[in-house]
Structure formats: C-alpha cells, structure tokens
Amino acid sequence: MADLKSNFLGISSPNPFWLASAPPTDKEYNVRRAFDAGWGGVVWKTLGAEGPPVVNVNGPRYGAIWGADRRLLGLNNIELITDRPLQVNLDEMTRVKKDYPDRALIASIMVPCDEQSWKDILPRVEDTGADGIELNFGCPHGMAERGMGSAVGQVPQYIQMVTEWCKMYYSKPVIVKLTPNITDIRFPARAAKAGGADAVSLINTINSITSVDLDNMAPEPTIGGKGTHGGYCGPAVKPIAMNMVAEIARDGETRGLPISGIGGVTTWRDAAEFMALGAGNVQVCTAAMTYGFKIVQEMISGLSQWMDERGYTSIDQFVGSAVPNVTDWQYLDLNYVTKAKIDQDACIKCGRCYAACEDTSHQAISMSADRVFEVMDDECVACNLCVNVCPVEGCITMEQMAPGAIDPRTGKTVEADYANWTTHPNNPSAKAAE
Amino acid sequence: MTSPTTPGIAAGRLSAAELANNFDDLHPPLDRHEAVVAADRCYFCHDAPCMTACPTSIDIPLFIRQIMTGTPEAAARTILSQNILGGMCARVCPTETLCEEVCVRETAEGKPVEIGRLQRFATDTLMNSGVHPFARAGVTGKTVAVVGAGPAGLSCAHRLAMHGHDVTIFEARGKAGGLNEFGIASYKSTDDFAAREIGWLLQIGGITIETGRALGNGLDLDTLQAEFDAVFLAVGLGGVNALRAAGEDKAGVTDAVDFISDLRQSSDLTTLPVGRNVVVIGGGMTAVDAAVQSKLLGAENVTIAYRRGPDRMGASKFEQDLAASKGVKILFNAMPVAVHGNGAATEIELEYTEDTGSGLKGTGETFRLNADQVFKAIGQTLTTDAGLTIDAGKIAVTGAGRTSKAGVWAGGDCASGGDDLTVTAVAEGRDAAEDIHATLMGKG
Ligand SMILES: Cc1cc2nc3c(=O)[nH]c(=O)nc-3n(C[C@H](O)[C@H](O)[C@H](O)COP(=O)(O)OP(=O)(O)OC[C@H]3O[C@@H](n4cnc5c(N)ncnc54)[C@H](O)[C@@H]3O)c2cc1C
Ligand SMILES: Cc1cc2nc3c(=O)[nH]c(=O)nc-3n(C[C@H](O)[C@H](O)[C@H](O)COP(=O)(O)O)c2cc1C
Ligand code: SF4
Numbered sequence: 001m002a003d004l005k006s007n008f009l010g011i012s013s014p015n016p017f018w019l020a021s022a023p024p025t026d027k028e029y030n031v032r033r034a035f036d037a038g039w040g041g042v043v044w045k046t047l048g049a050e051g052p053p054v055v056n057v058n059g060p061r062y063g064a065i066w067g068a069d070r071r072l073l074g075l076n077n078i079e080l081i082t083d084r085p086l087q088v089n090l091d092e093m094t095r096v097k098k099d100y101p102d103r104a105l106i107a108s109i110m111v112p113c114d115e116q117s118w119k120d121i122l123p124r125v126e127d128t129g130a131d132g133i134e135l136n137f138g139c140p141h142g143m144a145e146r147g148m149g150s151a152v153g154q155v156p157q158y159i160q161m162v163t164e165w166c167k168m169y170y171s172k173p174v175i176v177k178l179t180p181n182i183t184d185i186r187f188p189a190r191a192a193k194a195g196g197a198d199a200v201s202l203i204n205t206i207n208s209i210t211s212v213d214l215d216n217m218a219p220e221p222t223i224g225g226k227g228t229h230g231g232y233c234g235p236a237v238k239p240i241a242m243n244m245v246a247e248i249a250r251d252g253e254t255r256g257l258p259i260s261g262i263g264g265v266t267t268w269r270d271a272a273e274f275m276a277l278g279a280g281n282v283q284v285c286t287a288a289m290t291y292g293f294k295i296v297q298e299m300i301s302g303l304s305q306w307m308d309e310r311g312y313t314s315i316d317q318f319v320g321s322a323v324p325n326v327t328d329w330q331y332l333d334l335n336y337v338t339k340a341k342i343d344q345d346a347c348i349k350c351g352r353c354y355a356a357c358e359d360t361s362h363q364a365i366s367m368s369a370d371r372v373f374e375v376m377d378d379e380c381v382a383c384n385l386c387v388n389v390c391p392v393e394g395c396i397t398m399e400q401m402a403p404g405a406i407d408p409r410t411g412k413t414v415e416a417d418y419a420n421w422t423t424h425p426n427n428p429s430a431k432a433a434e
Numbered sequence: 435m436t437s438p439t440t441p442g443i444a445a446g447r448l449s450a451a452e453l454a455n456n457f458d459d460l461h462p463p464l465d466r467h468e469a470v471v472a473a474d475r476c477y478f479c480h481d482a483p484c485m486t487a488c489p490t491s492i493d494i495p496l497f498i499r500q501i502m503t504g505t506p507e508a509a510a511r512t513i514l515s516q517n518i519l520g521g522m523c524a525r526v527c528p529t530e531t532l533c534e535e536v537c538v539r540e541t542a543e544g545k546p547v548e549i550g551r552l553q554r555f556a557t558d559t560l561m562n563s564g565v566h567p568f569a570r571a572g573v574t575g576k577t578v579a580v581v582g583a584g585p586a587g588l589s590c591a592h593r594l595a596m597h598g599h600d601v602t603i604f605e606a607r608g609k610a611g612g613l614n615e616f617g618i619a620s621y622k623s624t625d626d627f628a629a630r631e632i633g634w635l636l637q638i639g640g641i642t643i644e645t646g647r648a649l650g651n652g653l654d655l656d657t658l659q660a661e662f663d664a665v666f667l668a669v670g671l672g673g674v675n676a677l678r679a680a681g682e683d684k685a686g687v688t689d690a691v692d693f694i695s696d697l698r699q700s701s702d703l704t705t706l707p708v709g710r711n712v713v714v715i716g717g718g719m720t721a722v723d724a725a726v727q728s729k730l731l732g733a734e735n736v737t738i739a740y741r742r743g744p745d746r747m748g749a750s751k752f753e754q755d756l757a758a759s760k761g762v763k764i765l766f767n768a769m770p771v772a773v774h775g776n777g778a779a780t781e782i783e784l785e786y787t788e789d790t791g792s793g794l795k796g797t798g799e800t801f802r803l804n805a806d807q808v809f810k811a812i813g814q815t816l817t818t819d820a821g822l823t824i825d826a827g828k829i830a831v832t833g834a835g836r837t838s839k840a841g842v843w844a845g846g847d848c849a850s851g852g853d854d855l856t857v858t859a860v861a862e863g864r865d866a867a868e869d870i871h872a873t874l875m876g877k878g
Contacts, residue, residue, distance in 0.1 A: 068474040348538040351480030
C-alpha cells in the first residue's frame with residue numbers, strides 16, 4: 001500500500017485528509033472521534049476573541065440542494081464561528097494534541113482587524129501545542145457584517161497586514177484561508193504571500209440562497225419568516241474551488257506557495273484531483289457532515305490503491321502534476337480534431353444524445369426508426385454534449401482524428417502541427433506564425 | 435373447521451385474517467418518498483420507447499418527471515388525459531410486456547423504471563383528493579348510446595361527454611365496470627377500486643348508466659340507432675368455450691370467469707367454497723387468476739394444465755412466476771380428455787400433447803389428477819353479433835372502431851384487432867369517441 005504520509009509546511013500527518021474548520025471540528029469529543037476514525041488532521045472550529053462568545057441563531061442554520069435519490073449536492077449554512085468560550089477550546093486543543101501527537105491540529109482564528117486583538121490571542125494559541133494557525137478570512141455571513149471573515153478577505157491590504165502581525169507574534173506556520181466571494185482569487189493570494197503566509201487554504205463558502213419557501217415567500221433556511229444568504233459548500237462547489245486552486249498554483253507571483261485544497265472534497269478521487277492541481281493536502285467538511293467520519297476510510301483506501309496502480313510511492317510525486325496542463329483558452333490546439341463515437345453495444349437507446357444534439361447543438365446525430373443513434377461526422381463539431389448527457393459511462397467517446405485525415409465537416413485535412421488562436425487568420429490581432 | 439385438506443369443495447379453508455393477507459395488494463402502493471426515488475430513475479428518454487409501447491400512448495417520461503418535481507396531481511392529468519382509467523391500468527396492466535419491457539433501464543440494468551406503480555401513485559393522489567380534472571365542453575345536443583359498461587364503454591362515454599355529447603350506457607349486468615368489476619384478480623384491484631373509479635369518472639357529467647339493459651334482450655340495434663345519433667358497442671366477450679371432454683357436465687366443473695366473478699363480488703371470502711384439488715384448464719390470464727386465487731382461498735393442490743409449451747402461454751412470464759410463487763403447479767403440453775366421478779368430479783384425465791408442426795396432437799399417453807373442482811379458462815367468446823359483420827369471432831372494425839354498419843362503432847374485447855387487455859379497451863373506446871365526435875360534428 002502506498003505511503004500516504006503528508007508533510008504540509010513541516011506539519012506531519014498520516015494522510016493528507018484534514019477536517020476543515022467547521023462543526024466536525026467544533027470540540028474535543030468530535031475531534032477525538034475523528035482522529036480515531038483515521039483523519040490525518042483537523043483545523044479546529046474558528047476561535048474568536050476572549051469575552052462572551054458569539055451566539056448562533058436558534059432556528060435552522062442549513063439549507064441544501066439535492067440530486068437524484070435526494071443525494072445532497074450542495075449545503076449552505078449561516079453558522080458563525082465557535083459559540084463556546086475561548087479558554088474551553090484552548091484547553092481541549094491542548095489535551096487532544098497531547099494525546100494525538102502524530103496528527104495535525106491547526107487553530108483557526110478570527111478576531112477583529114486590529115493588532116492588539118491578534119497580539120492577545122496568538123500566544124495563548126501557541127501554548128496549546130497546536131501545529132499551526134489558519135486565519136479565517138472567508139466566512140461570508142454574520143462575521144463579515146462585523147468587519148471580520150470575508151470582509152477582511154475581500155481587501156488584499158488587510159490580508160497582508162493581518163498576516164504580517166501573525167508572523168510577528170506566532171512562531172509556527174500561518175495558513176491564510178481565502179474567500180471565493182471575490183472576482184479574482186489571485187489578488188488575495190498574492191497579498192497573503194506578501195504578508196509572509198506559509199500557505200493559503202481555499203475555498204471557504206460561497207454566498208448563496210439555496211431555495212425559497214414559496215408558501216411563506218422567504219429564503220431558506222427561514223428564521224421567523226426571514227432568511228439571509230449563507231455559505232455554500234459541498235460537491236456543487238468543487239469545480240469553482242478547483243479553478244481557484246489552479247489559478248493560484250499557476251500564477252507567476254504565487255507559484256510554489258503551498259495550498260490546502262478545500263471545497264466539495266467527497267471521495268479519494270476529488271482529493272487526488274485537487275492535489276494534481278497543486279494542493280498539498282485537502283480539507284473536508286460537508287462530506288463528513290453528510291456521511292460521518294467513516295468516509296475517510298474510503299479516501300485512504302482509494303487514494304492508496306490509485307497511487308499503487310500509478311506507481312506513486314508518496315503524495316508529493318503527483319501534487320501539482322496537472323498544473324502545467326492548465327492553460328488559457330488562446331493556447332488550446334485548434335488542430336486537435338475529434339468526433340463523437342457511439343458504442344452501439346453499450347447504447348441503451350434512450351435517445352438523450354439525439355434530443356440534446358438535435359435541439360440544442362449541431363444536428364449531428366441521426367436516429368433510425370428502430371432507435372439506432374449514430375453520429376454524422378460531417379456535422380459533428382465535437383462539442384461533447386452527447387457524452388455529457390449520456391447515462392451510460394463510456395458509451396459515447398471522443399475519438400481523435402489522425403493527422404492527414406480529412407475532416408468531413410470542414411473538408412480540411414487535419415494538420416499534425418499545433419496551432420492556436422494567437423496565430424489564427426480569423427484573429428484580428430493574430431501574430432504571424434513563425 | 436375446514437382446512438386446506440378438507441375433502442371436496444368447501445368454504446372457510448383459511449381464517450379471515452389469512453384471507454385478508456392473501457388478497458391484499460399484489461403491488462402495494464408507493465409512498466411519497468418511494469415514488470420520488472423510483473421517479474428519479476427515469477432518463478426522460480427522447481421519443482420514449484415506453485410511450486410507444488403503451489396502447490394509450492401516455493407521456494410516461496413527462497408524468498414521471500412531474501412526480502419527481504413534487505406535482506403528482508399534474509402527473510395524473512398527463513396520464514388521465516390519455517387514459518381515463520389510468521388508475522385501473524396502473525394496477526392491472528401487464529407492464530412487464532408493455533412499457534416496462536421496453537424501458538431502457540431494463541436494457542441497461544435488467545430493472546425497469548417502475549412505471550405501473552408510479553402511475554398508481556399519481557392517479558391515487560389525484561383521485562384521493564376527490565378532484566375530477568376534466569370539464570365538459572358546451573352541450574352539443576347530440577346523443578350516443580354505449581352498450582356495455584366495461585373499460586371500452588366507460589372510456590368512450592367519458593370522452594364523448596367531455597366533448598359535450600349526452601351519453602347513455604346500457605349495461606346488461608346489475609353493476610357497471612365490466613371485467614374491472616367482475617374479472618380482474620382481487621389482489622390487483624383492492625378496496626372496491628373499480629366502483630370508486632367509476633364514481634370518480636362519472637363526475638364529468640352527461641353520462642347516464644342504465645343497468646339490467648341487455649342488447650339482444652329487449653334492446654336491439656335498430657331501436658338504438660333510431661333513438662341515438664350514434665352507437666358504440668363494447669359488450670366484451672361474455673361466452674366461454676366448451677372443453678369438449680367427456681364428463682364436462684359433472685358437478686364441480688365450472689367456468690373460471692364465473693368463479694372469479696363470485697370471488698370479486700363476495701363480501702366475506704370465508705364463505706366462498708373452493709376445492710381441495712383444483713385443476714384449471716387454459717393458459718391465459720384467466721387461468722392464472724383462477725388458479726392463484728384458488729390457492730389463496732386455501733385449496734391444497736392447484737394445477738394449471740395447458741395444452742402447449744411455456745413459450746405459447748398467454749400469461750406472461752411474470753404471471754407464470756407469480757403462480758409458481760403461490761404454489762401453483764403448471765403442467766405444459768397436457769390436454770383434458772375426461773372428467774371422472776360419480777355425479778361430482780373427483781379426477782381429471784389428461785393426455786400429453788405434441789406439436790406436430792401441422793397442429794397439436796395427443797400422444798396417446800394419459801394420466802389422472804385428483805380434481806374435485808375443474809375450472810375452464812379456455813377463452814371467451816362473443817355473445818351478441820347484433821347482425822354485424824364478424825371477423826375471427828369478433829365484430830369486424832376498421833379505422834377507429836367503425837363496424838360494417840354506418841353510425842355503429844365497436845371497441846374493446848368484442849371488436850377485432852388489438853390485444854384483449856383493459857388498456858387496449860380504453861384506447862379503443864377513446865379513439866372511437868373521437869371518431870364519433872368528428873362524425874357527429876360534421877368533421878369526419
Ligand atoms: C379473469 C380475467 C382477468 C383479466 N385480467 C386482466 C389483467 O390483469 N390485465 C388486463 O389488462 N386485462 C385483463 N383481462 C382482460 C380485460 O379484463 C379485458 O380485456 C377488458 O375488460 C375488456 O374490456 P371491454 O370493455 O371490452 O369488455 P368487458 O370488460 O368485458 O365489458 C363488457 C361489458 O359489457 C356488458 N355486456 C355484455 N353483453 C352485453 C349486452 N348484450 N348488452 C349490454 N351489455 C352487455 C358486460 O356485462 C360488461 O359490463 C382479464 C380478463 C379476464 C377474463
Ligand atoms: C456549518 C459550517 C460551518 C463552518 N464554519 C466555519 C468556520 O467556523 N471557520 C471556517 O474557516 N470555515 C467554516 N466553514 C467552511 C468550511 O471549513 C469549508 O471551507 C467549506 O465548507 C468548504 O468545504 P466543503 O465543501 O468540504 O464543505 C463552515 C462550513 C460549514 C458547512
Ligand atoms: S423508457 Fe424508462 S427511462 Fe425511458 S422514458 Fe420510459 S420510463 Fe423513463
């Protein structure tokens with residue numbers, strides 16, 4: 001079995017699966033059980049400043065969207081940071097770290113945006129023996145209205161400033177957790193790096209309204225007839241999170257900055273994908289909240305099986321491997337020509353590909369009276385829609401045309417050489433090909 | 435106290451509780467959660483094969499999607515607009531040879547979308563709310579006589595009433611419903627569903643049912659034609675074929691349909707007699723229903739004797755399996771030659787058969803089975819031809835049920851073409867109604 005040992009920022013953990021700062025890591029009871037279940041590390045539920053803790057709503061705090069068979073696809077929440085006293089959390093963290101020295105324990109922190117607040121809390125966190133801190137600049141509801149969370153994360157100067165304070169008053173690794181509620185994720189990441197952050201973690205949750213109660217005309221979750229936007233997470237946010245991770249991984253200014261990948265990680269494969277895009281480890285929240293701590297067993301067995309199959313012996317052998325292949329649209333090869341192909345033996349004759357192509361694409365699939373569906377190569381633009389709507393995995397595939405063949409749609413010979421938009425004759429600002 | 439082993443034909447072989455359990459729903463209704471889970475499996479096929487397979491062409495993917503999105507009432511409208519007896523069909527259709535057989539998920543996983551049960555969920559939801567979703571068009575002043583209040587007649591009447599015509603249904607029996615009421619197996623139509631469905635259907639208005647009025651017995655086609663603008667015949671197949679075996683007249687030898695009818699009309703199954711050793715002759719749905727229900731009533735041994743092989747059997751594989759699972763034995767390639775007994779049947783003598791290619795022949799080898807009750811289920815026949823042209827034992831029709839006589843339409847089991855199924859009867863009744871409507875309004 002492949003070695004899943006992770007060494008993120010010098011913090012070792014038996015595997016790269018950490019629980020994100022959220023209800024699963026809210027208290028000693030949960031974290032002990034999570035570690036017993038096999039999680040490599042936890043980021044403790046976000047701590048606030050000394051004094052009376054925040055209060056949560058007393059009505060529902062989650063909303064959701066579902067797929068087939070009511071599988072939870074997206075969760076939204078209006079929960080705040082920890083609503084338990086600071087000292088209680090610190091004492092519990094101390095005890096847990098002592099009992100689980102091989103696991104990563106990170107303190108997540110959110111205190112007001114002034115130097116004194118950070119100067120006060122950091123030594124106390126340091127005393128717990130935690131392996132590092134994560135700055136919660138991401139929470140998009142409640143705390144942001146009080147000038148914290150995503151209110152800080154949306155202003156790169158604040159990120160840099162607070163990160164600098166943390167590096168000044170704390171000796172161990174500092175991870176900056178980013179909010180996705182921003183136009184270009186590279187700016188806050190660059191600010192974190194400029195402030196001396198050891199890593200960024202992303203994403204925190206996305207502003208959202210998951211559903212509207214049409215009887216009471218109020219967004220859900222509804223509290224006394226009103227609702228507010230909450231933070232969206234779970235499988236639905238994974239594509240957004242992965243793009244942001246990749247943007248930071250391939251940005252000239254932040255390239256090489258360690259990343260902890262978060263957002264919709266539900267299976268070992270999701271984790272592997274984040275890691276291929278440059279995440280050194282992953283954090284999980286919704287999947288654990290949906291299925292319980294036990295899912296980590298599948299993540300561990302799945303990732304190690306895949307690594308064995310691929311011949312990887314440690315995780316850093318594939319972290320970032322897909323980054324060089326993430327590019328801009330203008331550099332995509334326009335001479336790469338494919339055609340959809342339907343495997344008639346696998347086809348169950350549902351006709352979805354036909355409806356999709358005929359009604360909304362390029363009228364490139366024919367249907368016979370006895371329900372045989374075939375791609376017409378002279379019409380197929382290779383858009384991939386039929387592949388995506390087909391219920392049978394692997395039934396429709398994209399087959400590359402060999403160089404030298406004639407594309408029956410365009411009548412042109414498929415060129416062997418790479419050529420992209422930057423040199424295309426239709427591009428008004430094309431540069432002449434060398 | 436009688437038991438399954440009490441000799442002869444006797445009532446009360448099982449307790450009331452056992453009988454209630456035995457005659458409970460064959461396919462229990464889905465609850466809301468089960469329905470949504472089942473609906474999620476539909477792929478919303480393009481030009482869906484299930485829809486083509488349905489004799490009434492219900493838009494199945496659409497109604498399933500409507501269930502999935504939490505609007506089973508809208509789903510019911512989709513169903514009922516094509517098939518007004520969608521509630522009964524959801525219970526009795528052999529879906530395994532219709533929509534579900536061709537469902538692409540049957541192809542994909544050998545497990546079709548549960549279309550029948552989903553249809554029941556939708557129609558039950560709407561009907562239980564007491565809503566009748568259709569309204570009559572303005573009254574046209576035209577009148578139509580429908581003969582027979584089975585599925586074909588009811589379907590035709592409803593569609594005609596919807597178009598604003600006034601319909602009178604003449605029904606020979608004392609109660610409407612046809613085989614829905616008197617023939618369908620009890621465990622397919624529980625809780626007096628056939629009668630409830632008719633009550634719900636009649637809410638459309640414009641339909642009068644006159645029971646105890648039989649064509650050929652005080653009522654003739656010429657009179658009907660004189661009094662009404664059009665006539666639709668839906669008299670089904672009331673007669674039963676003869677066995678042509680010696681001893682057919684002995685006590686204990688009866689028509690399966692009569693047994694089933696008694697069973698359907700019984701208000702206390704503990705009083706309904708059944709044999710200890712029951713032999714059913716035939717290979718269709720009626721044979722299976724008679725056999726299974728005999729077993730459920732407490733008969734000790736029930737055997738179906740069918741003269742051909744399993745592939746030729748009219749009852750579907752599902753029904754053959756159902757019979758087997760209830761403990762019914764099916765004998766293939768065996769035909770009756772004589773019923774033995776002193777006054778009442780005690781044994782039946784059968785002969786093995788072989789298909790010679792040019793017809794079925796006895797092999798000469800015979801054997802006997804204990805039989806104190808023998809049910810004949812060897813096909814039903816037309817009882818009234820009303821002077822119309824007949825084709826292969828049925829009223830000959832062309833197009834949407836037009837008979838050899840102008841102004842007279844026919845549909846359902848009594849008319850040529852189509853399978854003898856409830857859903858086919860509904861489709862034929864509906865289509866004839868549309869044709870009658872077009873004709874009466876001068877558009878035909
Ligand atoms: C035992 C049995 C089980 C069956 N099970 C199923 C099943 O599970 N699924 C399925 O799809 N199909 C089943 N069928 C077939 C189905 O019941 C018929 O195809 C369907 O009922 C035909 O409808 P219909 O309206 O043509 O005739 P019927 O239902 O036979 O209705 C004819 C009506 O006309 C009346 N009538 C007859 N003669 C006259 C007259 N001279 N004047 C006035 N009225 C008259 C009758 O009393 C009756 O009410 C079964 C049939 C039988 C016999
Ligand atoms: C109920 C709930 C509470 C959360 N609370 C916090 C928090 O206190 N601090 C924090 O940094 N992130 C918090 N998050 C965000 C998660 O840590 C994580 O970034 C996000 O849910 C995306 O990951 P996922 O898709 O695996 O859930 C919370 C998420 C949820 C669902
Ligand atoms: S064939 Fe099956 S999957 Fe396709 S539309 Fe019909 S019920 Fe749905």
